[in-house]
Amino acid sequence: MNVAGGKRGRITIHDVAAAAGVSISTASKALNETGRMSVETRERVKRIAGEVGFRPNALARGLLSKRSFTIGLLTNDTYGRFTLPVMAGISEALVDHGVSVFLCAIEDDPALGQIHVDAMLEKQVDGIIATGKRLDRQLPVDLSNLHVPVVYAFTEGTPASVTFRSDDAQGARLAVEWLVKMGRRRIAHITGPEDFFSVRERAGAYRNVIGGEGVVMFGRWAEAWGHEAVAQIWSRQDEKPDAIFCGNDQIARGAVDALRERGIRVPEDVSVVGFDNWEIVAGQTRPPLTSVDMELKELGRQAGLTILALAEGRPVEPGVRKLPCRLVVRQSCGAQSPRR
Amino acid sequence: MNVAGGKRGRITIHDVAAAAGVSISTASKALNETGRMSVETRERVKRIAGEVGFRPNALARGLLSKRSFTIGLLTNDTYGRFTLPVMAGISEALVDHGVSVFLCAIEDDPALGQIHVDAMLEKQVDGIIATGKRLDRQLPVDLSNLHVPVVYAFTEGTPASVTFRSDDAQGARLAVEWLVKMGRRRIAHITGPEDFFSVRERAGAYRNVIGGEGVVMFGRWAEAWGHEAVAQIWSRQDEKPDAIFCGNDQIARGAVDALRERGIRVPEDVSVVGFDNWEIVAGQTRPPLTSVDMELKELGRQAGLTILALAEGRPVEPGVRKLPCRLVVRQSCGAQSPRR
DNA sequence: TTAGGTTGGGAAAAGCTTTTCTCATCTGCA
DNA sequence: TGCAGATGAGAAAAGCTTTTCCCAACCTAA
Numbered sequence: 001m002n003v004a005g006g007k008r009g010r011i012t013i014h015d016v017a018a019a020a021g022v023s024i025s026t027a028s029k030a031l032n033e034t035g036r037m038s039v040e041t042r043e044r045v046k047r048i049a050g051e052v053g054f055r056p057n058a059l060a061r062g063l064l065s066k067r068s069f070t071i072g073l074l075t076n077d078t079y080g081r082f083t084l085p086v087m088a089g090i091s092e093a094l095v096d097h098g099v100s101v102f103l104c105a106i107e108d109d110p111a112l113g114q115i116h117v118d119a120m121l122e123k124q125v126d127g128i129i130a131t132g133k134r135l136d137r138q139l140p141v142d143l144s145n146l147h148v149p150v151v152y153a154f155t156e157g158t159p160a161s162v163t164f165r166s167d168d169a170q171g172a173r174l175a176v177e178w179l180v181k182m183g184r185r186r187i188a189h190i191t192g193p194e195d196f197f198s199v200r201e202r203a204g205a206y207r208n209v210i211g212g213e214g215v216v217m218f219g220r221w222a223e224a225w226g227h228e229a230v231a232q233i234w235s236r237q238d239e240k241p242d243a244i245f246c247g248n249d250q251i252a253r254g255a256v257d258a259l260r261e262r263g264i265r266v267p268e269d270v271s272v273v274g275f276d277n278w279e280i281v282a283g284q285t286r287p288p289l290t291s292v293d294m295e296l297k298e299l300g301r302q303a304g305l306t307i308l309a310l311a312e313g314r315p316v317e318p319g320v321r322k323l324p325c326r327l328v329v330r331q332s333c334g335a336q337s338p339r340r
Numbered sequence: 341m342n343v344a345g346g347k348r349g350r351i352t353i354h355d356v357a358a359a360a361g362v363s364i365s366t367a368s369k370a371l372n373e374t375g376r377m378s379v380e381t382r383e384r385v386k387r388i389a390g391e392v393g394f395r396p397n398a399l400a401r402g403l404l405s406k407r408s409f410t411i412g413l414l415t416n417d418t419y420g421r422f423t424l425p426v427m428a429g430i431s432e433a434l435v436d437h438g439v440s441v442f443l444c445a446i447e448d449d450p451a452l453g454q455i456h457v458d459a460m461l462e463k464q465v466d467g468i469i470a471t472g473k474r475l476d477r478q479l480p481v482d483l484s485n486l487h488v489p490v491v492y493a494f495t496e497g498t499p500a501s502v503t504f505r506s507d508d509a510q511g512a513r514l515a516v517e518w519l520v521k522m523g524r525r526r527i528a529h530i531t532g533p534e535d536f537f538s539v540r541e542r543a544g545a546y547r548n549v550i551g552g553e554g555v556v557m558f559g560r561w562a563e564a565w566g567h568e569a570v571a572q573i574w575s576r577q578d579e580k581p582d583a584i585f586c587g588n589d590q591i592a593r594g595a596v597d598a599l600r601e602r603g604i605r606v607p608e609d610v611s612v613v614g615f616d617n618w619e620i621v622a623g624q625t626r627p628p629l630t631s632v633d634m635e636l637k638e639l640g641r642q643a644g645l646t647i648l649a650l651a652e653g654r655p656v657e658p659g660v661r662k663l664p665c666r667l668v669v670r671q672s673c674g675a676q677s678p679r680r
Numbered sequence: 681t682t683a684g685g686t687t688g689g690g691a692a693a694a695g696c697t698t699t700t701c702t703c704a705t706c707t708g709c710a
Numbered sequence: 711t712g713c714a715g716a717t718g719a720g721a722a723a724a725g726c727t728t729t730t731c732c733c734a735a736c737c738t739a740a
Binding site: 363366369378381404405406 | 688
């Protein structure tokens with residue numbers, strides 16, 4: 001048995017026109033609220049269009065208008081941790097404008113990237129948003145000389161482009177200032193590999209707030225590293241920290257676990273703040289982690305609105321736009337609720 | 341300054357034809373390897389097309405061929421845990437065929453779902469794949485009377501449709517049999533809410549393998565539940581289990597943590613198996629979890645190939661196709677490597 | 681030399697919609 | 711009655727590609 005929902009004769013505007021007893025031009029104008037005709041004719045055409053289930057063919061429409069109401073989202077973030085919220089924001093912003101999104105995961109493969117870009121261009125996308133998993137890396141594909149607008153979100157762009165990124169320094173400041181406000185004075189910073197731009201930004205902001213060098217431990221983006229770093233700190237003779245600002249939630253979780261294993265209470269003895277606000281990690285840690293949220297959905301929303309503006313020919317100032325982070329307070333720092 | 345990459349005159353096949361000194365029909369035939377003409381003409385047209393950077397307009401092509409080389413992926417899995425691997429599989433299967441994928445996240449909102457479906461239909465998608473986060477729930481949108489083929493992947497479909505799902509019973513069997521092979525005899529099962537079909541399937545398979553009622557504890561899909569369940573078991577006077585089969589990786593992780601806190605060694609004293617093989621959880625647990633992988637990427641691949649077949653009018657047998665799971669061995673059960 | 685086949689290539693239609701003209705009819709007014 | 715302007719609606723082109731004829735020139739064989 002065949003399951004194909006047989007596309008037996010799609011209904012076109014010709015069918016509507018015939019059923020309404022008018023010409024196709026009149027039908028078109030009736031449905032698009034353009035042209036001149038009697039109210040009755042317009043209503044009748046619209047009613048009949050609804051009855052026969054007419055759906056305008058976006059291909060034909062796009063061919064003429066040179067707008068496909070389609071954009072492409074290019075990403076190399078296979079795991080989707082960053083891409084998914086960005087995608088959600090884009091989609092939310094554009095669905096009202098009738099724009100659909102092609103999602104293209106290109107790993108780190110330039111050839112695959114080119115294939116996807118070519119496919120998108122053939123399909124006449126109105127624009128392309130590039131996103132990734134790292135602020136300081138470009139996607140492995142050249143988007144600089146396309147004849148459609150390109151916007152970069154959470155990935156390194158070209159100099160003359162529009163780029164959206166999180167304000168990591170501000171986010172880190174938020175975290176450290178919060179710890180200070182909770183009365184903590186000896187704050188350590190356990191974070192990821194130093195060659196990440198975000199890591200340097202966050203560490204820089206951390207040093208600025210605490211006013212001095214502080215304790216910065218660079219490592220890997222892994223729970224094991226958080227665990228290990230705490231072990232290192234507590235094996236030394238120095239005075240122990242009363243707070244730890246972690247470079248991401250996974251490190252924070254490892255740190256919290258290591259502290260608990262040592263009988264050190266979180267948040268009573270040591271406060272911990274994470275970064276990313278990755279629900280699955282921050283929410284499941286015991287106690288749940290206070291963490292910095294990069295507002296990736298909002299970032300996606302703005303990227304979506306920007307690509308729309310460019311597609312419609314509205315001018316947009318190029319440059320890098322830093323979006324503020326937000327501190328999400330859970331229980332790993334103590335009970336006080338955040339100042340509003 | 342304006343950043344729009346000004347779409348000043350796209351190059352059409354007319355330009356190629358003019359540049360090559362042939363008619364557009366000849367140009368078209370040259371590029372598509374159809375029609376009759378001298379080898380030199382064909383080569384010249386192709387060379388010139390390459391030189392001027394000609395890219396056929398998929399809209400015009402689709403208008404004629406009634407194939408848009410575009411499909412829609414509808415999902416209500418906001419978090420992307422299941423959707424992302426499925427999407428990766430679909431994309432991998434279809435990119436070679438020039439098919440691009442619209443990703444539409446519809447939450448659980450019927451209105452939003454309808455908007456996305458309408459948008460996809462207007463854009464003349466060749467088919468729709470519906471996917472979700474639960475095998476036993478339908479998406480909140482009616483896809484039964486569309487004039488394009490629909491395939492369901494990891495979500496409940498309509499009776500006459502093609503549906504792909506994981507074989508949860510087989511996966512659970514794999515896990516429990518593995519524990520038995522490791523010499524375990526007192527195997528408990530800590531799992532999610534009983535109203536999930538997968539939960540009942542897995543619990544059923546568990547009971548079948550151990551031959552009896554066993555210890556099945558239904559609860560929530562959360563680390564806290566795994567933790568709590570272990571606390572319950574170990575607070576009782578009964579003989580303690582020497583293995584735990586968990587309903588998902590989060591529960592398993594909670595269980596492992598709870599065991600460690602009691603000084604019970606994993607895997608020496610108790611073996612633990614998870615389900616889902618969610619790298620971020622299974623890989624970061626100490627010790628890393630042996631877990632059942634549902635092969636969602638393969639599931640996506642098959643769904644993609646199926647929708648392609650249907651779009652091309654090839655007949656496909658309707659019904660539910662169960663895809664086998666795979667056991668991924670890490671360290672939470674002991675050292676033996678899996679039989680191949 | 682002529683009939684028939686081959687070769688290389690072009691004209692035109694189709695696919696669906698929107699938009700710009702054009703046209704016929706009607707209304708109101710002088 | 712005659713005319714200007716408004717009104718309602720249709721014809722046709724454009725947008726880009728593919729495909730189906732069609733045609734002219736050339737070749738071959740009787």
